[in-house]
Amino acid sequence: MYNEHPDPEVMAAIIRLSDALCQWERSTEIESVLIIREKNWSYRAQSGKPNVPDWVEDTQLLEMIK
Numbered sequence: 001m002y003n004e005h006p007d008p009e010v011m012a013a014i015i016r017l018s019d020a021l022c023q024w025e026r027s028t029e030i031e032s033v034l035i036i037r038e039k040n041w042s043y044r045a046q047s048g049k050p051n052v053p054d055w056v057e058d059t060q061l062l063e064m065i066k
Contacts, residue, residue, distance in 0.1 A: 005041060014043055022048025033061045 005011040014036065021032045025047050034045040035058050044052045046061055 003041060003043075005043070018045050018048045018050060020048075021045070024048075031065050033065050035061065 005014065018034065021034060025031060031047055032045075034043070034048075036043040043050065044058070044061065046052050046064065052061065
């Protein structure tokens with residue numbers, strides 16, 4: 001799951017990117033993984049959706065698209 005980024009403009013951009021990735025995947029059938037990490041914050045999405053459980057490791061996500 002994801003937490004809101006402390007900067008609303010950054011969070012809005014991340015949501016726009018996730019939406020665009022979702023649309024891209026629907027039209028191309030290419031899957032994606034988005035991982036953004038900061039010191040005390042992170043955002044992870046698979047196929048444009050930020051519903052990745054915390055117990056799934058980044059390496060597992062990346063393996064899904066190889």
